[in-house]
Amino acid sequence: MKCATVSVIGRPSVGKSTLINTICEMKVSITAPTPQTTRNAIRGIYTDQRGQLIFTDTPGYHLSDKTINKRMQDITISALSDSDIILYIIDATRALKEEEEAISSILSKVKVPIVSLLNKSDVLTDDQKKDAKFFLEQNVKSAEVLECSGLNDEGVDEVLIALFKLAKEGELLYSENAYTDQPLEFRISEIIREKTINLLTDELPHVIYVEVADIEYNEEEQSVWVRAFIITERDGQKGIIVGKGGENIKRIRKEAFKEIKKIFPGSTLQLDLRVKAQAKWRNNQIVLDKIFRTL
Numbered sequence: 001m002k003c004a005t006v007s008v009i010g011r012p013s014v015g016k017s018t019l020i021n022t023i024c025e026m027k028v029s030i031t032a033p034t035p036q037t038t039r040n041a042i043r044g045i046y047t048d049q050r051g052q053l054i055f056t057d058t059p060g061y062h063l064s065d066k067t068i069n070k071r072m073q074d075i076t077i078s079a080l081s082d083s084d085i086i087l088y089i090i091d092a093t094r095a096l097k098e099e100e101e102a103i104s105s106i107l108s109k110v111k112v113p114i115v116s117l118l119n120k121s122d123v124l125t126d127d128q129k130k131d132a133k134f135f136l137e138q139n140v141k142s143a144e145v146l147e148c149s150g151l152n153d154e155g156v157d158e159v160l161i162a163l164f165k166l167a168k169e170g171e172l173l174y175s176e177n178a179y180t181d182q183p184l185e186f187r188i189s190e191i192i193r194e195k196t197i198n199l200l201t202d203e204l205p206h207v208i209y210v211e212v213a214d215i216e217y218n219e220e221e222q223s224v225w226v227r228a229f230i231i232t233e234r235d236g237q238k239g240i241i242v243g244k245g246g247e248n249i250k251r252i253r254k255e256a257f258k259e260i261k262k263i264f265p266g267s268t269l270q271l272d273l274r275v276k277a278q279a280k281w282r283n284n285q286i287v288l289d290k291i292f293r294t295l
């Protein structure tokens with residue numbers, strides 16, 4: 001049996017979380033068209049007859065001095081230090097600039113093998129592929145360079161073959177049915193955040209976090225009651241999330257309900273969702289400690 005931990009790194013929106021979900025055949029990590037969706041190191045576990053790959057999804061590496069971005073950069077860097085293999089994902093539909101150089105400079109210091117991956121092959125032109133491969137040749141010591149579409153599940157088997165080839169012999173670290181190790185509260189808060197940010201555009205996804213205040217499980221009645229807050233930075237933003245006549249919050253609730261229900265098959269679910277504002281939470285160390293506590 002082979003077993004390896006694989007850190008997945010790349011700029012925001014290159015498709016890291018989408019690929020991990022495709023590999024694990026499960027929504028392990030939330031996704032959105034807006035950048036900086038993933039905020040924590042999130043594990044997705046894949047097991048087959050070859051062994052086990054434990055992926056760590058990381059926040060997209062974004063150059064910025066803001067407190068919250070610094071925290072996210074730290075999470076990404078520390079994920080690299082305890083992995084056996086690095087899967088470096090590039091979205092070559094966008095120009096490869098400073099951020100890509102910053103990542104490749106970080107990667108030049110790591111000792112473990114790197115698999116470089118051009119993602120979004122479904123929309124890549126030949127020129128874009130050529131430019132990305134040239135960039136990689138010049139800047140990254142890759143064990144392999146591959147192409148795939150995480151969204152369409154094309155070329156993903158080849159990625160697994162490459163990773164298993166680099167993995168060492170070892171016992172499985174998780175049971176063969178496991179696909180993640182995230183605490184329940186965190187999974188629920190992420191589902192709600194995903195449904196919220198997918199309804200919003202511009203800066204709003206960045207000013208939101210979700211707090212699950214209570215989960216009450218009644219075994220006798222087979223019922224679950226969840227109370228959660230969607231938290232923005234300013235009062236004015238609350239109205240956008242609630243929407244005209246509560247239109248948006250109703251949609252968020254409906255979509256989140258469907259997905260949270262899957263976590264509790266056979267139980268009735270009550271989801272109490274509220275919106276509140278908390279000024280400047282992105283600079284508040286106590287809030288950040290809560291959001292970024294180690295999973």
Ligand SMILES: Nc1nc2c(ncn2[C@@H]2O[C@H](COP(=O)(O)OP(=O)(O)OP(=O)(O)O)[C@@H](O)[C@H]2O)c(=O)[nH]1
Pocket residue numbers: 010011012013014015016017018019030031032033034035036037038039058059060061119120121122123148149150151152
């Ligand atoms: N065309 C195409 N789009 C993709 C592919 N993979 C992901 N996307 C899209 O790219 C966007 C970002 O995907 P995510 O998986 O959230 O990206 P990420 O790298 O995890 O982003 P952060 O968490 O913000 O760092 C979404 O709109 C995805 O649907 C792909 O293979 N092809």
Ligand SMILES: [Mg+2]
Pocket residue numbers: 016017018029030031037038057058059060
């Ligand atoms: Mg992500």
